[in-house]
Amino acid sequence: MSQMSPKRADGSASDLGTGTASEFGGSGLALFLSTFVNRIDRKGRISVPAQFRTVLGAQSFPGVIVFPSFVAPAIEASGIDHIERLSAGIDQFDPFSDEHDAFAISILADSHQLSFDSEGRIVLPDVLREHAGMSDRAAFVGRGATFQIWEPEAFRTCQEEARKRARDSRISLRFRDSAGER
Amino acid sequence: MSQMSPKRADGSASDLGTGTASEFGGSGLALFLSTFVNRIDRKGRISVPAQFRTVLGAQSFPGVIVFPSFVAPAIEASGIDHIERLSAGIDQFDPFSDEHDAFAISILADSHQLSFDSEGRIVLPDVLREHAGMSDRAAFVGRGATFQIWEPEAFRTCQEEARKRARDSRISLRFRDSAGER
DNA sequence: TGGGGAATTATGGGTGTCAATGGGAAATTA
DNA sequence: TAATTTCCCATTGACACCCATAATTCCCCA
Numbered sequence: 001m002s003q004m005s006p007k008r009a010d011g012s013a014s015d016l017g018t019g020t021a022s023e024f025g026g027s028g029l030a031l032f033l034s035t036f037v038n039r040i041d042r043k044g045r046i047s048v049p050a051q052f053r054t055v056l057g058a059q060s061f062p063g064v065i066v067f068p069s070f071v072a073p074a075i076e077a078s079g080i081d082h083i084e085r086l087s088a089g090i091d092q093f094d095p096f097s098d099e100h101d102a103f104a105i106s107i108l109a110d111s112h113q114l115s116f117d118s119e120g121r122i123v124l125p126d127v128l129r130e131h132a133g134m135s136d137r138a139a140f141v142g143r144g145a146t147f148q149i150w151e152p153e154a155f156r157t158c159q160e161e162a163r164k165r166a167r168d169s170r171i172s173l174r175f176r177d178s179a180g181e182r
Numbered sequence: 183m184s185q186m187s188p189k190r191a192d193g194s195a196s197d198l199g200t201g202t203a204s205e206f207g208g209s210g211l212a213l214f215l216s217t218f219v220n221r222i223d224r225k226g227r228i229s230v231p232a233q234f235r236t237v238l239g240a241q242s243f244p245g246v247i248v249f250p251s252f253v254a255p256a257i258e259a260s261g262i263d264h265i266e267r268l269s270a271g272i273d274q275f276d277p278f279s280d281e282h283d284a285f286a287i288s289i290l291a292d293s294h295q296l297s298f299d300s301e302g303r304i305v306l307p308d309v310l311r312e313h314a315g316m317s318d319r320a321a322f323v324g325r326g327a328t329f330q331i332w333e334p335e336a337f338r339t340c341q342e343e344a345r346k347r348a349r350d351s352r353i354s355l356r357f358r359d360s361a362g363e364r
Numbered sequence: 365t366g367g368g369g370a371a372t373t374a375t376g377g378g379t380g381t382c383a384a385t386g387g388g389a390a391a392t393t394a
Numbered sequence: 395t396a397a398t399t400t401c402c403c404a405t406t407g408a409c410a411c412c413c414a415t416a417a418t419t420c421c422c423c424a
């Protein structure tokens with residue numbers, strides 16, 4: 001996977017024309033797609049992929065919200081807008097319900113707001129770097145409305161296992177089905 | 183076959199008037215049809231067939247979404263709209279469900295947004311070029327709501343085998359039928 | 365019906381711009 | 395003062411944009 005290559009995440013930075021990306025939100029929906037691997041410098045700074053930045057920069061807080069994944073050695077990340085939507089959804093529950101509690105405790109309490117420096121970089125809190133076991137590179141993995149940040153090798157492994165599991169599953173079928181192939 | 187000729191995909195462009203493609207049906211539905219073979223220049227650029235471009239250019243992101251095919255040495259491609267529909271469908275699942283995970287990992291993470299340059303060309307990431315074993319030409323193969331990108335010879339081979347299978351099964355069916363009738 | 369000629373597409377190449385990255389100085393905090 | 399964060403500048407390598415040229419196709423008109 002040159003995608004995981006050290007040198008450059010991949011052509012990714014260029015995959016999306018700069019100008020194009022910004023107007024992408026015109027339709028309202030902007031997705032985080034693809035995987036980018038960037039370096040962590042000795043000050044702990046990481047460039048957020050330009051493509052992701054254009055999505056994040058347009059939101060009410062121009063930065064990233066991050067919190068540890070419950071199930072994997074990875075960091076969940078999204079724009080503030082997504083968290084607000086989640087929160088609004090949860091608020092429909094009784095404020096003292098288990099759902100409300102679980103959400104507040106497991107997401108809100110552990111999440112951090114990270115803003116960009118003038119070059120579009122962020123610094124991950126140590127807790128999170130450790131949770132994901134990252135040393136000197138970080139993989140930004142698009143998941144649609146959100147993305148994750150992984151130690152690149154760990155993600156590789158996880159991805160292979162997922163493929164193994166899903167090889168002949170319905171995922172691929174679904175793509176074809178809706179493709180209106182027949 | 184003439185369809186696979188190097189020079190020009192074939193007269194296919196004329197099968198369907200250029201303007202016709204985009205407004206196809208007026209119902210909003212536009213299909214990717216036919217096969218076109220174009221060159222890959224030394225910078226890795228490939229012209230997307232004009233006919234496909236008119237469909238893609240009308241979508242919320244004017245470019246192509248590509249990701250490796252699970253089952254073939256080919257690249258799956260579509261417009262952003264198709265991915266958004268898929269994603270929206272998946273979002274109905276619990277964000278931490280296996281379904282969601284498998285989709286995100288196997289499609290979203292491996293996909294790339296490619297925008298057109300001013301001449302309507304794209305540059306495929308190395309990972310994908312390698313996955314499809316492409317060197318200096320690319321075959322764009324219409325599949326309705328989506329299309330695929332192949333190394334032309336590989337597609338030829340695959341196509342012939344498919345035909346052979348189809349013919350064999352038909353023959354065997356006919357044999358069965360007539361055998362039964364007799 | 366059969367030319368031209370205009371328009372569109374495919375393709376090649378040069379170059380300015382931007383993303384990613386690294387390092388240092390100023391500002392802030394302990 | 396030492397340590398950390400913030401801001402600014404420099405470098406490099408891709409790539410986005412520009413222009414030029416073929417190769418077709420489309421369209422109009424004789």
